[in-house]
Amino acid sequence: MVSAGTQPEGAAMATTTLRYTRDDLLDAAPAAGRAPSMHNSQPWRFRLHDGAIDVLLDADRALPAADPHGWGARLACGAAALNLELALAIAGRPADLTLGPLPNDPSVLARLTPAARRPPTPTEQSLYAAIALRHSNRGALRPDPVPPAERLRLRQAAETEGCWLELVVGSVAVEAVAGIARVADRTLARDAAYMAELEQWRRFSHSPDGVPTDSAAVDPSGSMPQRPFGGPGQPEADNPSAEPLIAVLGSATDSPAEQVRAGIALQRVLLTATDARLAVSMVSQPIEVPSAREQLRLALRRFGVAQMVMRVGYGPPGWPTPRRDPAETVDAAVE
Known part of the structure; x- marks a missing residue:
């Protein structure tokens, strides 16, 4: 994840013979698509690129009035990248994450490169389990203080x-x-x-x-x-x-x-x-x-x-908001 596996902006990826497959991406895409976004605009796309997975900004889902400079879209794509990373880790296919925008393709906001196979950590398991349960809760909260x-x-x-x-x-x-x-x-x-x-x-x-x-x-x-x-x-x-x-x-x-x-x-x-x-x-x-x-x-x-x-x-669970079909967010592979 960013603390350990992320390379600085523009850094070259380490050479590796490990590769993600389209099945890896399709399996992880539903979790990635559960990320939050302004107005639930879901401004992301995912692409297999030379054995890595790219998180791309979807310019067709921009918010020109609310987000004219793309700040909110980049936050949303970062959130989707973490979900994607967690889903891959749960499958035993952890990733090293490079932050974009990449110099040679500014539409790529994150690139996930395969790391050595390993079982998921307890933290990865608990955070992944929380993806499906996370919903914004705008309602009244109880007075119980957060410990x-x-x-x-x-x-x-x-x-x-x-x-x-x-x-x-x-x-x-x-x-x-x-x-x-x-x-x-x-x-x-x-x-x-x-x-x-x-x-x-x-x-x-x-x-x-x-x-x-x-x-x-x-x-x-x-x-x-x-x-x-x-x-x-x-x-x-x-x-x-x-x-x-x-x-x-x-x-x-x-x-x-x-x-x-x-x-x-x-x-x-x-x-x-x-x-x-x-x-x-x-x-x-x-x-x-x-x-x-x-x-x-x-x-x-x-x-x-x-x-x-x-x-x-503390309060009752929030209401889920709809999501696009994960297959609609996955682009053709680029090799």
Whole structure:
């Protein structure tokens, strides 16, 4: 994974006689496609390339209003790369991961090269099992605090992938972050193109992508903004928590490769949280608005760049969102 097996951006792959097959890719693609993405746009494709597997950016699924520079798409592809890596490891076919965009093909955001065969580790097994159970939970959370041991696990998950996770502590600090998020949300709501694009991804019936209204219910008492995809607000939990744990994921820089890295770290945090029976929803509005992102950096007093805000706590399982047929995300092999 990124902590041990990832080579720097642009580094040459080690020469190996091991090769992935199309069957390896087809077996792993369903798990890869369970990654999160903005508006559930699923902006990834997978390709067998000279015995390696590439994760590519699918430009046809771009969000020009919400994600004009491709930040969100690169995070999503990084998350898909981690799922793909876990699925291969579970099959006894672990990978070394090279971060893109690759110099000779910028559409490749990650390349997985076969490593020596070995059985999966207990961590790989638990994270892989969490892939199918991970769903965003925008509803009300219980007041139970997240224990210190689980907070440490979340921070370590981000650090394993070369990123950091700041857990916002104290009502004043939490309200500061929530206030930044609310201002960003209001800014985006005034953008007609942004709101029109959001409406395009709202789904009222079965669809392989987008956000169904019946999975978009939100916590009516929450201080963090949620996207207005529709659906009724969930009833408040018994003795609801006024402030769930707020976590901010960040990376050292904001280069395209670091955004891919942040996506890998984000997915590891989300899967770790799912394994700990924690509910998580992502709040990207303060990242999407440049002025809000800078305010967030100043409020955290943290070196680096914020890449995602999350609310974390205990609550009922979230609703799954649809996914495309995995075969539709796999390109023909390139040899």
